[in-house]
Amino acid sequence: MDGTLSANDISHIVTADKRHVWHHLSQHKPWETSDPNVIIEGKGMRVWNQAGKEHIDAVSGAVWTVNVGYGRESIARAVYDQLIKMNYFAGASGSVPGAIFAEKLIEKMPGMSRVYYCNSGSEANEKAFKMVRQIAHKRYGGKKHKILFRDRDYHGTTIGALSAGGQDERNAQYGPFAPGFVRVPHCLEYRKHEQDGAPDENYGEWAANQIEEVILREGPDTVGALCLEPVTAGGGVICPPEGYWQRVQEICRKYDVLLHIDEVVCGVGRTGSEWFGYQHYGVKPDMVTMAKGVASGYAAIACCVTTEEIFDLFKSDETDPMDYFRDISTFGGCTAGPAAAIENMRIIEEEGLLENTTAMGHYMMERLSELKDKHAIIGDVRGKGLFLGAELVTDRQTKDPVEEARVKAVVGDCMKQGVIIGATNRSVPGKNNTLCFSPALIATKDDIDEIVTAVDGALGRVFG
Numbered sequence: 366m367d368g369t370l371s372a373n374d375i376s377h378i379v380t381a382d383k384r385h386v387w388h389h390l391s392q393h394k395p396w397e398t399s400d401p402n403v404i405i406e407g408k409g410m411r412v413w414n415q416a417g418k419e420h421i422d423a424v425s426g427a428v429w430t431v432n433v434g435y436g437r438e439s440i441a442r443a444v445y446d447q448l449i450k451m452n453y454f455a456g457a458s459g460s461v462p463g464a465i466f467a468e469k470l471i472e473k474m475p476g477m478s479r480v481y482y483c484n485s486g487s488e489a490n491e492k493a494f495k496m497v498r499q500i501a502h503k504r505y506g507g508k509k510h511k512i513l514f515r516d517r518d519y520h521g522t523t524i525g526a527l528s529a530g531g532q533d534e535r536n537a538q539y540g541p542f543a544p545g546f547v548r549v550p551h552c553l554e555y556r557k558h559e560q561d562g563a564p565d566e567n568y569g570e571w572a573a574n575q576i577e578e579v580i581l582r583e584g585p586d587t588v589g590a591l592c593l594e595p596v597t598a599g600g601g602v603i604c605p606p607e608g609y610w611q612r613v614q615e616i617c618r619k620y621d622v623l624l625h626i627d628e629v630v631c632g633v634g635r636t637g638s639e640w641f642g643y644q645h646y647g648v649k650p651d652m653v654t655m656a657k658g659v660a661s662g663y664a665a666i667a668c669c670v671t672t673e674e675i676f677d678l679f680k681s682d683e684t685d686p687m688d689y690f691r692d693i694s695t696f697g698g699c700t701a702g703p704a705a706a707i708e709n710m711r712i713i714e715e716e717g718l719l720e721n722t723t724a725m726g727h728y729m730m731e732r733l734s735e736l737k738d739k740h741a742i743i744g745d746v747r748g749k750g751l752f753l754g755a756e757l758v759t760d761r762q763t764k765d766p767v768e769e770a771r772v773k774a775v776v777g778d779c780m781k782q783g784v785i786i787g788a789t790n791r792s793v794p795g796k797n798n799t800l801c802f803s804p805a806l807i808a809t810k811d812d813i814d815e816i817v818t819a820v821d822g823a824l825g826r827v828f829g
Contacts, residue, residue: 375415379403390790407435410805410812412785420780422804423816424787429598429630429752429803432658433712440663440708447704455698456482462703469710470668473640476649478673482666482702483694486629486656487521489667490592493625493652494525495692496671497590498545500623500678503688511583513576513591513622516551517600517793520592520627529592532600532792547583550575551597554606555745555756556764569606573613580620590623590652595642598630599792601799602754604747610646623651623675629667630752633658634713634806637723637750645749651675659706666702718806725808726750732817733802740824742767751808755800755820766798771827775800778823784816 379400387393388401403415412422412435425431433440447462454460467480483489494512501510514520514529521527527535528542531551536542550560552572557563564571580588593613597603617624631642632655639645641653652675656667682688713719730748733755737743744758757767757775772788779786787801800820804812 375403375405379415407431409434409436410808411435418783420783420785421812421815422785423802424785425803425805426662427785427787428657429635430657430662432634432661432806433709433716433718434661434805434807437661437663437708437712439712440661440705443704443708444664444701447700451700453699456694458698460698460700460703462700462707466703466706466710469707470670474653474670476672477653477670479671479676481669481671481690482697483669484665484696484699484702485521485667486627486654487523487526488694489629489654489656489669490520490529490625490627491523491525492669492692492694493590493592493654494529496652496669496675496679496690497623497625499690500675501589503678503681505586505589508587509589509621511545511547511588512625513547513549513579513588515549515593515597517553517597517603518551518592518594518627519597519599519792520594520629534791534794534797547579547588549579549591551600551603552605552609553597553601553603555747558764567608569608570612572606573609573616576613577616577620580616580622585620585622588620588622590625591617592625592627594627594629595631595646595648596636596749596752598752599789599801601756601789601793601796602748602752602801604749605646610643610648614648624648625652625654626650628653628655629657630803632656633709634719634722635750635752635803637726638719640719642749659709660702661705661709663709664701664705665696665699666706713806716807721808722750722806725804725810725813726753728810729753729802729804729808729813729817732813736817736821736824739821740828742824742828748802751802751804751806753802755802757798757800766796769797772798772800774827775820775823778826779819782819782822784819786816786820 404412406413410421412420481492498510501507514531516531518531520529525543527539528546530536554568557568626643628641636642651672653670660666679690733746737746742757743755744761744764745756747754759765759767776786776788789797789799
């Protein structure tokens, strides 16, 4: 650790934190008699807390964000240089880094053409939802306004985004939600036994056909868009089964339903070999949203990216005062985000991190599969790139989920060992039983070995 704060300074920081900071996703009652964890410094794959304890971070900032690792001075310098020159102007005007990053981003996304800047994944998805609703009014008399979302998927924490949230525990106590959002079934092949009529073969196509059934039930003339994660994140790290995405695309085209892909977690290299998760499956979306890895957490930035066809719908009549996208994101006008994103993209390209993510993802899958062979408590391992999960079950035949308290115990044991892993949390009732891994794209075999060794020991101690 190479921090600059003294012990007295740290004591004051912890006291101030306990008295005044309201932490995310946290029950604060235990901190009345103990101290919260305060992260002081990060370098590469490692972070240090207020006690000077070193941890290897296997979840990239706890929420799959710090794709290129900690301590990147070149990103900090790029942000500093930009802020000195021009820090902010509302997004009705352009900026130099905004224009440059948009051009570079679109080069990575064939078929897409326009970038709308905002400052969080929730907000990016809200922009897409608003576009769908405005298109419904402009073209369909307001009727084709419904937005389909998938069970177990997550699209943000605002009331609008939660209205499209397929994780009931995240949604609990926050209703009533916005009308016009309709759930479709998930596509987790490991749990197909829980779905009535699911076949043993061609499950992916069958799972996609369940979406068509919802469209027909609701009325194709009322459904405007389908919003999906390419790989479900907090709902259990769910990779799409073979044949799923091809059929989804066919269904959307058949019923004139816009396809909105939420890449907030998967985007910018997380799944390896491709810049975005959907690109592994030959999908051609109408809208793509992204946030976390766009600047690896060095500055706040999110984007809603559309095709030119979507963009053109908002400029058909310049004499109509209601004919444009009447939306603003205050901090979408900040220049730090695109400045950081440009340098973040350069690092990924020049250091070959897409290729590293693919190679290390294969290696980590092999190591997790070895753990599965050793520990009967692991029912399934799955993932893509450096985005993986291990689902814990009490019995591999019945696939009954391990109770959440014991999953948390595994996470806590790893933390004591100096390894930060994740787990599905307050997501799917009774099924918060998947360990989650998303190390930075710079991960090495030694890093992965350290992570897997910690999990191995934790499983042994928690389950025997």
